[in-house]
Amino acid sequence: xxxxxxxxxxxxxxxxxxxxxxxxxxxxxxxxxxxxxxxxxxxxxxxxxxxxxxxxxxxxxxxxxxxxxxxxxxxxxxxxxxxxxxxxxxxxxxxxxxxxxxxxxxxxxxxxxxxxxxxxxxxxxxxxxxxxxxxxxxxxxxxxxxxxxxxxxxxxxxxxxxxxxxxxxxxxxxxxxxxxxxxxxxxxxxxxxxxxxxxxxxxxxxxxxxxxxxxxxxxxxxxxxxxxxxxxxxxxxxxxxxxxxxxxxxxxxxxxxxxxxxxxxxxxxxxxxxxxxxxxxxxxxxxxxxxxxxxxxxxxxxxxxxxxxxxxxxxxxxxxxxxxxxxxxxxxxxxxxxxxxxxxxxxxxxxxxxxxxxxxxxxxxxxxxxxxxxxxxxxxxxxxxxxxxxxxxxxxxxxxxxxxxxxxxxxxxxxxxxxxxxxxxxxxxxxxxxxxxxxxxxxxxxxxxxxxxxxxxxxxxxxxxxxxxxxxxxxxxxxxxxxxxxxxxxxxxxxxxxxxxxxxxxxxxxxxxxxxxxxxxxxxxxxxxxxxxxxxxxxxxxxxxxxxxxxxxxxxxxxxxxxxxxxxxxxxxxxxxxxxxxxxxxxxxxxxxxxxxxxxxxxxxxxxxxxxxxxxxxxxxxxxxxxxxxxxxxxxxxxxxxxxxxxxxxxxxxxxxxxxxxxxxxxxxxxxxxxxxxxxxxxxxxxxxxxxxxxxxxxxxxxxxxxxxxxxxxxxxxxxxxxxxxxxxxxxxxxxxxxxxxxxxxxxxxxxxxxxxxxxxxxxxxxxxxxxxxxxxxxxxxxxxxxxxxxxxx
Amino acid sequence: xxxxxxxxxxxxxxxxxxxxxxxxxxxxxxxxxxxxxxxxxxxxxxxxxxxxxxxxxxxxxxxxxxxxxxxxxxxxxxxxxxxxxxxxxxxxxxxxxxxxxxxxxxxxxxxxxxxxxxxxxxxxxxxxxxxxxxxxx
Numbered sequence: 001x002x003x004x005x006x007x008x009x010x011x012x013x014x015x016x017x018x019x020x021x022x023x024x025x026x027x028x029x030x031x032x033x034x035x036x037x038x039x040x041x042x043x044x045x046x047x048x049x050x051x052x053x054x055x056x057x058x059x060x061x062x063x064x065x066x067x068x069x070x071x072x073x074x075x076x077x078x079x080x081x082x083x084x085x086x087x088x089x090x091x092x093x094x095x096x097x098x099x100x101x102x103x104x105x106x107x108x109x110x111x112x113x114x115x116x117x118x119x120x121x122x123x124x125x126x127x128x129x130x131x132x133x134x135x136x137x138x139x140x141x142x143x144x145x146x147x148x149x150x151x152x153x154x155x156x157x158x159x160x161x162x163x164x165x166x167x168x169x170x171x172x173x174x175x176x177x178x179x180x181x182x183x184x185x186x187x188x189x190x191x192x193x194x195x196x197x198x199x200x201x202x203x204x205x206x207x208x209x210x211x212x213x214x215x216x217x218x219x220x221x222x223x224x225x226x227x228x229x230x231x232x233x234x235x236x237x238x239x240x241x242x243x244x245x246x247x248x249x250x251x252x253x254x255x256x257x258x259x260x261x262x263x264x265x266x267x268x269x270x271x272x273x274x275x276x277x278x279x280x281x282x283x284x285x286x287x288x289x290x291x292x293x294x295x296x297x298x299x300x301x302x303x304x305x306x307x308x309x310x311x312x313x314x315x316x317x318x319x320x321x322x323x324x325x326x327x328x329x330x331x332x333x334x335x336x337x338x339x340x341x342x343x344x345x346x347x348x349x350x351x352x353x354x355x356x357x358x359x360x361x362x363x364x365x366x367x368x369x370x371x372x373x374x375x376x377x378x379x380x381x382x383x384x385x386x387x388x389x390x391x392x393x394x395x396x397x398x399x400x401x402x403x404x405x406x407x408x409x410x411x412x413x414x415x416x417x418x419x420x421x422x423x424x425x426x427x428x429x430x431x432x433x434x435x436x437x438x439x440x441x442x443x444x445x446x447x448x449x450x451x452x453x454x455x456x457x458x459x460x461x462x463x464x465x466x467x468x469x470x471x472x473x474x475x476x477x478x479x480x481x482x483x484x485x486x487x488x489x490x491x492x493x494x495x496x497x498x499x500x501x502x503x504x505x506x507x508x509x510x511x512x513x514x515x516x517x518x519x520x521x522x523x524x525x526x527x528x529x530x531x532x533x534x535x536x537x538x539x540x541x542x543x544x545x546x547x548x549x550x551x552x553x554x555x556x557x558x559x560x561x562x563x564x565x566x567x568x569x570x571x572x573x574x575x576x577x578x579x580x581x582x583x584x585x586x587x588x589x590x591x592x593x594x595x596x597x598x599x600x601x602x603x604x605x606x607x608x609x610x611x612x613x614x615x616x617x618x619x620x621x622x623x624x625x626x627x628x629x630x631x632x633x634x635x636x637x638x639x640x641x642x643x644x645x646x647x648x649x650x651x652x653x654x655x656x657x658x659x660x661x662x663x664x665x666x667x668x669x670x671x672x673x674x675x676x677x678x679x680x681x682x683x684x685x686x687x688x689x690x691x692x693x694x695x696x697x698x699x700x701x702x703x704x705x706x707x708x709x710x711x712x713x714x715x716x717x718x719x720x721x722x723x724x725x726x727x728x729x730x731x732x733x734x735x736x737x738x739x740x741x742x743x744x745x746x747x748x749x750x751x752x753x754x755x756x757x758x759x760x761x762x763x764x765x766x767x768x769x770x771x772x773x774x775x776x777x778x779x780x781x782x783x784x785x786x787x788x789x790x791x792x793x794x
Numbered sequence: 795x796x797x798x799x800x801x802x803x804x805x806x807x808x809x810x811x812x813x814x815x816x817x818x819x820x821x822x823x824x825x826x827x828x829x830x831x832x833x834x835x836x837x838x839x840x841x842x843x844x845x846x847x848x849x850x851x852x853x854x855x856x857x858x859x860x861x862x863x864x865x866x867x868x869x870x871x872x873x874x875x876x877x878x879x880x881x882x883x884x885x886x887x888x889x890x891x892x893x894x895x896x897x898x899x900x901x902x903x904x905x906x907x908x909x910x911x912x913x914x915x916x917x918x919x920x921x922x923x924x925x926x927x928x929x930x931x
Contacts, residue, residue, distance in 0.1 A: 595852055603859070677859075678866045685812070686870045690805050717798045720881065724874060 079407025604641020682728025
């Protein structure tokens with residue numbers, strides 16, 4: 001992709017010309033558009049092919065077991081009581097309680113088998129009849145009636161009693177609060193919901209030889225085994241990965257399409273942080289980062305409590321924690337806060353960068369708007385967390401889904417809070433627009449200022465997609481929209497915002513040229529859109545989607561590893577460009593620890609997202625693995641390792657300017673850096689990885705339902721591994737989070753008073769002058785576009 | 795011999811492999827221009843930038859990062875084995891666990907020695923780096 005047309009001046013509009021070849025822009029738009037077109041078609045197929053909810057389920061003797069309304073009401077009870085943050089359904093949710101789909105299927109199949117075989121479970125006749133009961137699809141679409149065998153009806157009655165005992169246990173000790181769900185109508189509806197999901201997991205789709213869930217879960221009693229699709233697309237996706245990675249690196253090496261020619265041989269003199277005058281809005285980010293660190297601390301403490309339940313269900317060192325903070329509540333808060341604190345940092349760095357991009361200009365009242373935004377964000381965070389507690393305890397009556405908890409994992413917050421959070425992010429985008437508008441008016445839409453703004457605008461836009469999943473949605477459609485947020489929002493748009501922000505930081509620091517940064521951003525858009533958009537479907541292999549979701553999800557999500565590999569190389573290339581310390585400059589590079597956190601992002605991107613993610617990504621692995629400790633291993637290493645480290649890195653970058661020079665010490669970021677990385681490594685290698693591997697073995701050995709049972713989790717070996725995690729968590733919290741909180745406290749306690757006036761003249765803020773390359777003995781070179789080195793406009 | 799100590803012993807050996815991979819990674823050049831993927835690029839572009847010196851920051855940190863991480867993973871292995879020895883200590887179990895942990899003890903000792911005198915894998919470089927006034931007054 002050439003850059004020959006990059007310097008064409010747009011004289012009519014008075015805008016700075018596009019700084020990158022048109023081909024890059026076209027490729028990014030085309031790949032993204034195709035990705036979303038396919039995603040749209042898959043959304044249509046989701047609605048067409050989801051498992052039906054019958055109007056009524058009756059036995060062949062005519063007895064009505066439950067109705068479609070019972071199933072829907074059961075789903076609402078499931079979400080209202082936070083059961084998706086306790087156990088899971090179709091493999092999705094939390095990992096302490098059972099997977100209710102697999103649990104119901106296993107228990108009911110056992111019951112039916114027993115009824116047919118008169119306790120001779122090895123009887124082939126009983127087995128054949130059981131398999132026939134479960135696999136034969138007796139749903140009549142015309143009448144809306146699903147017919148179960150009398151034995152299945154009897155199993156339903158038995159399991160109603162079982163779930164009444166499990167969910168309403170007076171003494172608790174199973175992760176839920178004592179007497180969590182005692183209403184017989186709720187228990188009936190919940191059992192109907194679990195029973196319906198188990199039916200969809202075993203009954204064959206019309207015209208197919210596999211179930212609505214592609215035969216998930218693995219259950220020998222009903223002959224649920226991996227389908228041909230599951231195996232075939234696992235193999236093919238591996239081939240696509242190898243071809244994709246090889247192709248990318250070959251092209252990357254052969255054609256220098258990133259434009260990293262020798263023209264980056266510049267020597268810079270950085271402003272000492274104390275010499276940088278911050279704008280009023282930039283100064284408010286001190287409070288953002290303090291709130292971020294406080295939320296991070298609360299999130300990790302809740303994570304510890306959540307983890308403690310896996311080690312000891314009885315009590316928290318003698319304290320009956322489950323009475324007020326049961327597992328499903330601590331996990332809800334833990335997962336919600338993971339999003340909140342990271343987003344807080346992202347909002348703050350956006351506000352911090354906007355004046356730098358606008359060369360120091362900031363409109364009036366930008367600081368006031370930022371403070372209002374932080375206040376509103378705090379209200380939403382606190383309100384939604386308290387609402388989740390109130391909703392689960394039934395204190396909100398019919399308003400539970402509005403102000404309490406909608407209950408879908410990661411989208412747990414009440415609908416009002418969800419709308420307010422979207423609105424808050426939209427206001428943030430507006431604040432950025434106010435701050436950037438002078439610069440935007442003079443720039444091509446393809447240049448970095450616009451990309452920064454558009455990437456920011458995508459954050460509220462795609463988080464808003466989660467509003468399509470409501471407690472009244474069918475499971476399969478809700479899961480589709482939920483993963484647009486959980487995966488696509490994170491994988492594509494947080495990643496895009498991250499790439500643009502990090503690239504811009506390096507541009508503002510003068511260590512990367514804008515055109516190089518643009519090429520990196522466009523390449524990321526192409527790569528992530530190529531794999532990430534359709535790759536979202538890899539979460540939905542077994543959620544009731546048709547096989548095409550499995551095929552496309554496996555193929556494209558395998559390709560997601562390609563940009564992760566690439567970014568590891570790219571991260572080091574960036575760092576190389578940033579390594580200018582040997583220069584004759586008397587002003588040192590001020591962001592040693594911010595860059596170290598970014599380097600950690602590269603490491604965890606490769607290990608946590610790449611290796612641990614790919615480990616569980618193939619459909620055939622996911623078939624057995626979904627919902628086990630290996631998923632938690634990937635989730636922690638990727639979410640904390642990538643976005644957590646990034647959020648901390650952004651904070652350290654801004655704090656370098658917020659904390660006066662004489663108060664700054666490298667001791668705190670150094671301690672935090674090592675403790676967070678080592679604590680995370682301990683978490684992964686001491687508990688999550690070995691525990692997950694053992695659980696996977698248990699799935700293969702004894703079936704999925706057994707491996708997800710409380711009995712297995714409370715077994716001696718698993719309990720031993722859960723306890724081993726303790727030292728790493730202490731290192732993480734005490735050595736990693738507390739120093740960060742202290743640093744952010746310094747950022748507001750001693751916040752620099754040297755503020756920049758709104759009408760001060762424009763200036764480059766982060767570095768002062770560029771020493772021509774020939775000072776270092778190199779020939780001064782010109783850019784491809786003819787701009788002399790060091791005089792490029794930023 | 796019960797299954798749990800066997801699993802811990804096998805996992806400990808697996809962690810040794812992880813340490814080995816990290817050691818391999820530590821020895822790889824981090825300069826993008828040295829990487830194999832740039833072979834074609836170097837052929838195609840006559841004025842390719844000079845490769846980064848491993849002594850340059852942040853490349854000088856790569857070794858330290860991998861060494862500390864490896865040390866920590868060996869520490870995890872040793873803690874796992876020690877805890878397992880408390881739980882299962884029949885002669886055969888103890889022998890298997892100690893055999894699996896011994897290489898980690900050696901690795902940890904070696905890395906500790908490596909870190910102590912120089913505070914970095916490129917000891918001279920790390921000291922030079924500390925002398926530079928890059929972190930403020």
